[in-house]
Amino acid sequence: MEPIILIHGGAGDIPQNRVKGKLDGVKVAVIAGHKILAQGGSALDAVEAAVLSMEDDENFNAGYGSVLNLRGEVAMEASIMRGEDLNAGAVTLVKDFPHPISIAYKVLTDSPHSFIGGEGAKLFALDKGFTTVPPESLISENAKNALEEFLQHGELGRTEIGMKNEGGVG
């Protein structure tokens, strides 16, 4: 079988000034994932690598650069699934960790459960050796501006600033 990797960096009302960063970011991420496949690695490791790359990139709404809730906090969620045996791992309401996808991966491989949230996800992550980061280290200027704009205009569902008249964003 020829290895293939396909990724996305989010759908929505992406303003023109964010286009280049997103295109650059998806190219870096897809190459990171493909490198794993080219070396004979598993599809599971490849999708984790690609998502990790985008979680570290401010241009995407995941990990560092995640948008903020009404309290100005980053609260992330992630899932990962293996098609061979339909096993899956998922986490939600994750704070203070830079890579929720890796915690979800651990839920898949090292837990009898499939989905862990909030305080339980934090306890699970710490038990598996993940370390926390200061919450402000995950907050980007774009995320702060997006929340400020939401609080001023009240348009729920916008993950980007500078565009109007289209809701429904990733």
Add this chain to the structure above:
Amino acid sequence: TVGAVAIDKYGHIAVATSTGGMSGKAVGRIGDTPLIGSGTYADDNIGGVSTTGHGESILKYCLAHSIIKLMENGTDANTATKEAVTGMTNRLKNTAGAITLSKNGDVGIYFSSKRMSWAYIKSNKIFYGIEHN
């Protein structure tokens, strides 16, 4: 939201999706991304899907699994992706996007939103985009 679908040399498929959600969301709000069948689905016998867009709509439509079921019934990856995303948008009046890989390596990409960034590598060539068409 970000996501990835891959098939390795053994024909095994995996999917990963990660998100910060939506700006101004309620404390404690959960979207589609961590829900298997909505934000993510993988089955070696059919294919894999990762979705992005309006979370409340995607989870009500079980968008990822909707695409998989269309493919299970013989629809190709690209058509299944377009039909399910369009169906969700028509029914729930919100936008979404999805990426799909079939067990045979066929690629599906579609979004009803204004833009969606995507990229894939197949036959050692990189393809990428963000606009319609």
